[in-house]
Amino acid sequence: MKVKRLWMMMGCLILGYGLAFGQSEGEKLFKQVCVACHTIGQGKLIGPDLANVHKRRPEEWIIRFVRSSQSVIKSGDPYATALFEEYNRMVMPDNNFTDDQIRAIISYIAENSPGGPGEAATGGVALPAGKPLSEATPEDxxxxxxxxxxxxxxxxxxxxxxxxxxxxxxxxxxxxxxxxxxxxxxxxxxxxxxxxxxxxxxxxxxxxxxxxxxxxxxxxxxxxxxxxxxxxxxxxQPPKNYAFTLFAYGLGGALVLLVVFGGLWTRNKQSSVNEKIYQRQIRSL
Missing domain, CATH: 1.10.760.10 (Cytochrome c-like domain)
Incomplete structure (x- = not known):
């Protein structure tokens, strides 16, 4: 009986460590990559709020979309296409995550979504807001x-x-x-x-x-x-036309080159004929 209980305790510890590692990896990946465009329970950002995304889409679909959203969109998937259009056709970069890494991210999202075990502690996940833009000055x-x-x-x-x-x-x-x-x-x-x-x-x-x-x-x-x-x-803003500016710079550059090469040519040319040839011809007479 004691041996059986010991094995059960060891199994629980191993499982607990495994879950903790998975959640830690999911949090790490989400905050390194996903949080730039998504929040959990804090509203839309560049992409949709991912709170309870695991309840809206099957796991297999999420894995395919995270790995290559454009592949799913080009396959004609109506949900993916609607998301793409709703968020200004912003292309989500492809990711080389493994299936297990994406599952860890999904677990982290589920834990911190409304009703999840971590939601009460975190209140959702998003980047710090920082100073509001309403405080910006002309100097900023x-x-x-x-x-x-x-x-x-x-x-x-x-x-x-x-x-x-x-x-x-x-x-x-x-x-x-x-x-x-x-x-x-x-x-x-x-x-x-x-x-x-x-x-x-x-x-x-x-x-x-x-x-x-x-x-x-x-x-x-x-x-x-x-x-x-x-x-x-x-x-x-008036439309900019750089044609005249480019023409002026080109003409100015050409004039500079003409002056430089003209000066070099004038300095090297001492007379209207080659002096050495002229003197040789004179001596031959």
Whole structure:
């Protein structure tokens, strides 16, 4: 009897440690990856609130969607397609999680969803809100503008936003076209969404660029304030035409080259004929 009870206690301990590990891994993965776009019980962010998602969709469907949302959408799945359209066709990055890792994330979501055993303690899960944008000053907007276009360096040495992104704003030089135009980012993502993306980038290229160069809270706030201002004034921005500017710079460069090469040619040319050939001909007479 004692031996049987001992085995039962050991089994419970092993099971308890296994569950604790699974929950710990799920929490770790959710807070490393998912929390940039999703909350648990705190409302919509860039993507849907995941509270009780395990009750809305089968586990097998969630695993497929987390691994490659676009594959599920392209298969014609009506639920996935509706989500894609509802959230401004924002592409969820593919993930190389194992099935067990995704199950651990689902378990963590279930535990912290309304009615779950952890919900009373956490009240849901989301990134810290930080200072509200209503407190932004013109100086914050100006700082964000300088950070966006690289006239002020980011504290940890990350690349300026306009290396890849552009905004239509008369006070900012044209940016890159490698990633999405951010002129209406505030309308699409909202304050919380932009702060979440900047604080914990989910997209592969952005994650790689800032993994060792994270933005500070102050920089995130300033950039969010700037993007809100850009969005607010987007309809009043005149279309930019760089044709004349490019032509002027090209013409100026051509004139500079003509002056430089003309000067070199004039310096090397001493007379109208080659002096050596002329003197040889004279001696031969």
């Amino acid at each position: 907007v100006e700082q964000g503008r300088n950070l966006f276009q690289g006239t002020r360096r980011l504290s940890h040495g990350g690349p300026a936003c306009n290396s890849c992104h552009n905004v239509h704003y008369s006070h900012v030089m044209a940016g890159g076209a490698l990633a999405k135009d951010l002129t209406d980012a505030y309308s699409r993502l909202g304050e919380a969404g932009i702060k979440a993306l900047l604080g914990s980038p989910p997209f592969p290229a952005m994650k790689q660029a800032y993994s060792d160069h994270p933005l500070t809270d102050e920089e995130i706030f300033a950039l969010t304030a700037f993007l809100a201002r850009v969005d607010e004034h987007k309809t009043a």
